[in-house]
Amino acid sequence: MRQGNLLYAQSGGVTAVINATAAAVIDEARARKVKVLAARNGILGALREELIDTSRESPAAIRALAHTPGGAFGSCRLKLKSLEADRARYERLLEVFRAHDIRYFLYNGGNDSADTALKVSQLAKAFDYPLTCIGVPKTVDNDLAVTDTCPGFGSAAKFTAVSVREAALDVAAMAETSTKVFVYEAMGRHAGWLAAAAGLAGEDPDAAPQIILFPERAYDEAAFLAQVRKVVDKVGWCVVVASEGIQHADGRFVADAGGGKDSFGHTQLGGVASYLAGRVKDQLGMKVHWTLPDYLQRSARHIASETDWKQAQAVGKAAVQMALKGDNAVMPVIVRSSDLPYRWKIEAVPLSKVANHEKKMPAGFIRKDGFGITASARRYLQPLIRGQAPLPYGSNGLPVYVTLKNIAVKQKLPAWDAG
Template sequence: MTANLLYAQSGGMTSVINASACGVIEAARARPEHIGKVFAARDGIVGALTEQLYDLDAESDAAIAGLRHLPGGVFGSCRYDLQDIATHRHQYERLIEVFAAHDIGYFLYNGGGGSMLTAERLLQVSAELGYPLKVVGVPKTIDNDLADTDTSPGFGSAAKYVAVSAREAACDVASMAGTSTKVFILEVMGRHAGWLAAAGGLAERTPGELPLVLLLAERAFDEGTFLEAVRTRVNAQGYCVIVASEGLKDSAGRFLSINTDNKVYDWIQLGGVAAGLAARIKQHLGYRTHWAVADYLQRSARHLASRTDLEQAYACGVEAVRLLAEGGHGTMVTLRRLADEPYRWEMASVPLAAVADLEYLVPDDFITPDGFGITDAARRYLRPLIEGEDHPPFRDGIPHYEPLRLTLAATRLPAFELD
């Protein structure tokens, strides 16, 4: 007996999330004895609620294979989290109605900790209602803050982008420091976890090679010690490169900078740390400073993706389907590290409840005592994750992405209004 499968993407994108989608769809097509049609929700859980489902039967094998090269989320994503079951049970019941209308017995949610909470709650309600639904979470986040997995697909490529950008910027600033700019600041994502800022430390092959200052979200910002760190590096090497988490906080736990103009369901968008740091340096040290915000570039740079990251993202999609078909549902796919050098890993899984809405931060032993660098332990952990290249096909000098038809299935239920 077969059932249909629904796949959905959630939260911020990565350069390899579509590789996970590719793994899901190809693996599902290889299991006709278990899985019938494959649907993808338009704009994540929002599309599932509003019955906006792409029918992937219309997509060719070649087009699906091409998803390995495509950044962004081909089916659309959202920052819409389902609310507490007790107060918003109608949301979950609506999802079950949509699933029943389309004979969906398998659900894969590709996202971070918040998405795993949604998946875990949906599994709970489906059991209460007696609906036969199997749920598996597919990990994804460039922040690398998912618990119980060696890394989160998407992080390795974003980390590679940050490390390469910091190294190349260092070459540029070094050439101008004698007559112009002495400090460059790169602001990277990381609300509570400083993994991407830590990845900036890979810009140098050996500790101390470059005059770097890393500002991780795990460490409270102190203006005096920060300015002294910058001054010391400029005095010693003529310039300084700073990689800063957007989620820097002061000693009272307050974000240094918030973009209050962008709120989505109580989700506050951060931004402005780099500009603020530049102003402090100019005021107190007088150095000419330039800054940049990596923003979407760090998570969409498929041309610079880590081959390790790509392979893991695809493997997570394949493994998720295997778990659904072979009785491992109610879990999130994870990656288990077996060795650092050479890097070896294997697939594993953990219960959804063990990772739902949890955050994994940079460990203390990964951060140098002064708070401005990474240790050898951090380098051993990070380096394998950015290794290798897997360039997308280029046409006329730019990446070529195979388009999908993206045909919506006919709706069978009344319209649903989002809260």
């Protein structure tokens, strides 16, 4: 019996380990003699019939893929709407799937992608097209429902904790005559997971970061500035980690000076650290420095977490296994069975439980004063940054990252405007 091909697509912002998931998908499918096509630039490539034949890549290239950051086939930020509103696109997807004998669709992304995979599976059923759809989790934001954590988050969390610890040593050394306050801006529009991870940088009550600002708590400028002064008076300097999504009590984003909208219609953020630094300078008269790591935090494969890297591979492998078992409209999620020792396994959950939900930090993870993480947050976060994911370096001192050949599959359909 011909079992058909598998289509793998990456969605949304990429991470340091999403390619590890891709490599695991390809490895597992190869072992089971299933051909993997990859969509170029995510769902857009599926719509445009721009498919990549991964069987043309060598085993060595796939091994290297497992430690290469970014998205090897390209990703995109196109969110499909409801089946009614985006009917033509969903039908086009099925047309492309049919043309290329695609019987398994693995969509590697966040909430939106889980929703898209679910809808594609519903339409396939309605059309009686035999298709197994799997959502594969990924996001540095760690805001997917059900799964204990999201592949990509642990590595960004590790970058954050390590960078904050290192920068704090710098600030501590210079504070007597130079910078007294350092502000670090972490990704996280609606959930403060990455900002919280910075809390792993130190355990002592006076250790950096002494102040964390979460989007889950309203930003109170007077309280913030008073806390900065208190910390500087006591410690001599202060490291602040602020989530890009912090808001005033009335819901305005603190960063709104930056303005702009991205293709999802989200407000484009990025100005929190510079804003806070400016307030500290003006109101407290202290010398201040700030950093906006931006993409560095999600692409820093060189400091990836081994836990995260293994989980990224595990969800990829499990996704193929679920697909071949005919487990339709599910997502392989990470289930934690123990904090210490840290134990986890992969289980399938229906996409309907994941799609369009957003996991915020539990209130119990944020300290009462709003400026730090609790012991339970630490227990949850700690294992996620554990271990150093292996990475080969060249004699030139750079990590060895692969660029795939990405050979296109011959198109069979007339051109289509994906919009």
